[in-house]
Amino acid sequence: MFKWISYTEGASLLLLLFIAMPLKYVADMPEMVSIVGMAHGVLFMVYMAFVATFFFSKQWTFKTSVFASVASIIPFGPFVFEGRILKQQQPPAV
Numbered sequence: 271m272f273k274w275i276s277y278t279e280g281a282s283l284l285l286l287l288f289i290a291m292p293l294k295y296v297a298d299m300p301e302m303v304s305i306v307g308m309a310h311g312v313l314f315m316v317y318m319a320f321v322a323t324f325f326f327s328k329q330w331t332f333k334t335s336v337f338a339s340v341a342s343i344i345p346f347g348p349f350v351f352e353g354r355i356l357k358q359q360q361p362p363a364v
Contacts, residue, residue: 284345314342
């Protein structure tokens with residue numbers, strides 16, 4: 271479930287920064303920022319709730335939780351973070 275939220279939140283940030291914001295300032299369409307911004311805000315809160323849940327249940331360390339939080343505000347960050355976490359959780363090849 272976290273993987274889906276992570277990718278969706280990351281995609282919504284990219285849509286907000288690279289599609290909605292340029293449309294607001296170049297094409298004078300501020301309503302796009304309102305729509306995409308609201309969706310991104312909700313997804314961000316869900317993402318952070320998952321981060322808090324994993325931290326408080328002791329599944330993640332403080333360092334991992336901070337990295338997840340910082341990754342959520344950097345374009346492409348959730349994708350990089352998700353790839354890194356999955357790599358760490360996979361058992362080593364025999």
